[in-house]
Amino acid sequence: MLSKSKYVSGLQCHKRLWLQKHKPQLIPPTDANTQARYDAGNIIGELAQNLFPGGKEVAFPADRDFSPMLEATQDYLEQGVPAIYEAAFQEAGVLVLCDILVPTKGGLDCYEVKSSTKVKDYHLEDASIQYYVLKETGLPVQKMYVMTLNPNYYKEGESLDLEQLFTIHDVTDKVKAKQAAIPDKLEAMKAMLRDSEPQQAIGSHCTNPFACEFINYCWPKLPQPSVFDIPRIGKKAWQLYEAGKVALEDLEPTDLSTKKAQYVERQLKGLDHYEPEVLKQWLEGLEFPLYFLDFETIMPALPLYPETRPYQPHFAVQYSLHILREPKAELEHFEYLANFEHDFRLELAQNLVQQLAKEGTILAYNQSFEMSCLKRLIEWCPEQKDGLAALLPRFKDLIVPFRKDWYYKPAMGGSNSIKSVYPALFPNAEQSYQGLRIADGGAAMQALLSLAEQGLDPHSMEDQALKKDLLSYCQLDTLAMVEIYKELLAVSE
Numbered sequence: 001m002l003s004k005s006k007y008v009s010g011l012q013c014h015k016r017l018w019l020q021k022h023k024p025q026l027i028p029p030t031d032a033n034t035q036a037r038y039d040a041g042n043i044i045g046e047l048a049q050n051l052f053p054g055g056k057e058v059a060f061p062a063d064r065d066f067s068p069m070l071e072a073t074q075d076y077l078e079q080g081v082p083a084i085y086e087a088a089f090q091e092a093g094v095l096v097l098c099d100i101l102v103p104t105k106g107g108l109d110c111y112e113v114k115s116s117t118k119v120k121d122y123h124l125e126d127a128s129i130q131y132y133v134l135k136e137t138g139l140p141v142q143k144m145y146v147m148t149l150n151p152n153y154y155k156e157g158e159s160l161d162l163e164q165l166f167t168i169h170d171v172t173d174k175v176k177a178k179q180a181a182i183p184d185k186l187e188a189m190k191a192m193l194r195d196s197e198p199q200q201a202i203g204s205h206c207t208n209p210f211a212c213e214f215i216n217y218c219w220p221k222l223p224q225p226s227v228f229d230i231p232r233i234g235k236k237a238w239q240l241y242e243a244g245k246v247a248l249e250d251l252e253p254t255d256l257s258t259k260k261a262q263y264v265e266r267q268l269k270g271l272d273h274y275e276p277e278v279l280k281q282w283l284e285g286l287e288f289p290l291y292f293l294d295f296e297t298i299m300p301a302l303p304l305y306p307e308t309r310p311y312q313p314h315f316a317v318q319y320s321l322h323i324l325r326e327p328k329a330e331l332e333h334f335e336y337l338a339n340f341e342h343d344f345r346l347e348l349a350q351n352l353v354q355q356l357a358k359e360g361t362i363l364a365y366n367q368s369f370e371m372s373c374l375k376r377l378i379e380w381c382p383e384q385k386d387g388l389a390a391l392l393p394r395f396k397d398l399i400v401p402f403r404k405d406w407y408y409k410p411a412m413g414g415s416n417s418i419k420s421v422y423p424a425l426f427p428n429a430e431q432s433y434q435g436l437r438i439a440d441g442g443a444a445m446q447a448l449l450s451l452a453e454q455g456l457d458p459h460s461m462e463d464q465a466l467k468k469d470l471l472s473y474c475q476l477d478t479l480a481m482v483e484i485y486k487e488l489l490a491v492s493e
């Protein structure tokens, strides 16, 4: 028996489907980020049900025996309930669960709820196999819909407007166009599953549309660095790999663009590169006091605060600020982390305006992010509009010397990200993140999101420890910026 998700796995790669069926022990445990995505998806699915009130939910079986689900679905169909949530059908060796099934005058409409903001190709495959099974069952399916979050919906007040939160896309015609090919695809998958483990070369399909859970099993140990480590190499890496060029030593100068070939040459020869004169000019353009600023943000799937939208970008909830008032002055540190008990945005804006004062260069690493966060705050906090807007022209980007190639070390691996640059300049730097549960931006965002959704409990030791780690993590980022600045200064002199 195939499930809808297994069918979609099989479309990505037959071997992936085979391994899921025959070697499930190779599947790594679900990590916290993935689990958080699943949880958000479940909440969104339940919210969508509210748009079809009075329905009956088919309970998911604890023992994975789906017969009771199939029977309950038939009962609800016969009772003529206004909607069935998680309706189960099985036909042609495939089991599908429909998020929301709605009886209409002419037959049945099926709604698939997705937590993305647009319909993706694999959503259509997913809806197509549902339509196929429903039709094979003999049901009069009229319409197939995919429901996504509406990226243009802005929350007003405290509650969500569900009519506005969701966008309903009619995908019936697209789904019908895929029907003719499904029987052959199903037959091929079933035959493959009866056979021994299929041979399948690795390729770009291993990460598209999903990062395959069997990469550690299938992929050979690659040399370090390999063609996959070349910055911004994209699909070209696969062309090189398929041509037998995996290690950087395997490459010819004509294999790559000038910039990438330069990266390879520097890596192979271990060449550092500095341009002290240009660095000096750039550094002379900075005005004391120097403010080193870094924001941490959240992107909640469902808007948490008024005037925010699904997956609201540039929503700052925390910052770290180091201030160097004069070249030899002692470093000062300020920080902010929302307590999430109330709408904190004005408080955050006021603190920023006060601490960043009226003069001096504000250094960010990849400034467009920090500036976008400030622009969002300007929209949300009209009381602080002038003070916040006055900060924008004072920004300078600490990534520029690396992006412009005025400073390069092979240990940067061709990346300008602060997470590559800092350890390359200070090889012991990674030790400073050790012992923290928050070791990267993704973990910080996930931790902040869980605090934002559940609140920060001042009496919970767990919450207080998390808060401490978040503050330490963000502080390390601005401290890294200060040290990078000092290193650039040293090289330029």
Ligand code: SF4
Pocket: 012, 013, 014, 015, 016, 017, 019, 200, 201, 202, 203, 205, 206, 207, 212, 213, 214, 215, 218, 219
């Ligand atoms: S890692 Fe690639 S080849 Fe292996 S099962 Fe996954 S998608 Fe298929």
